Amino acid sequence: MAGGTGLRWGECTGLRWESLNVTTKTVEVVRVAVEVAGTVTIKPYPKSRAGRRAVPVPDFAADLLAAHQEAFPAGPRGEVFTNSSAGPLRRTLFRARVWRPSLVRAGLLGDVSRLGHFKWRAAWVDLDGVKCSAEFTTEREAVAHVAKIAPGGLRFHDLRHSYATELVSRGVPVNDVQAVMGHEKPSTTLNLYTHRSDGRDQRIRDAFASSR
Structure with missing residues (x-):
């Protein structure tokens, strides 16, 4: 979503x-x-x-x-997303129990690989750039360990950043991006959620190519 x-x-x-x-x-x-x-x-x-x-x-x-x-059933007031008890999602718990383990499983945070029967290897890089690893008897334990101890990783808010950047990169007018993002000023959209995209220089040259 x-x-x-x-x-x-x-x-x-x-x-x-x-x-x-x-x-x-x-x-x-x-x-x-x-x-x-x-x-x-x-x-x-x-x-x-x-x-x-x-x-x-x-x-x-x-x-x-x-x-x-x-x-999944809706929440008591028709909520789309709830926790396992049909209550509201709490950000810190979601991050620890769902978000970061999902990053590990998607290959976006550390690495978990199977070494053999009841043997899984968890690997990650610490803040000093040192490669670390540990072994566990289940994949779930290995994933949980990397999710808890590995630094960095994609943030939930980065999805919003990527959304805006993708729209601008694909040529959606900034005022339209501003509207769907809920920003009061277009400068907020440009300053916070966009960055230089691949192929920018060539697109700028192409824009003037027909004027020769």
């Missing part, structure tokens, strides 16, 4: 099915979940006036949401 729409963490966790239109493939951002000292509350409005917006949902995300709806 975050990778396909650029929604913030609180906008994703505060999302309800009533705000998703599966026919038009659009999500209405009208509320956010806010976590303070381990307690999650819902605010009936986004971060700013610009934050209240409609965002198109790409096909891949719409398909995954449909599968999610079939596999």
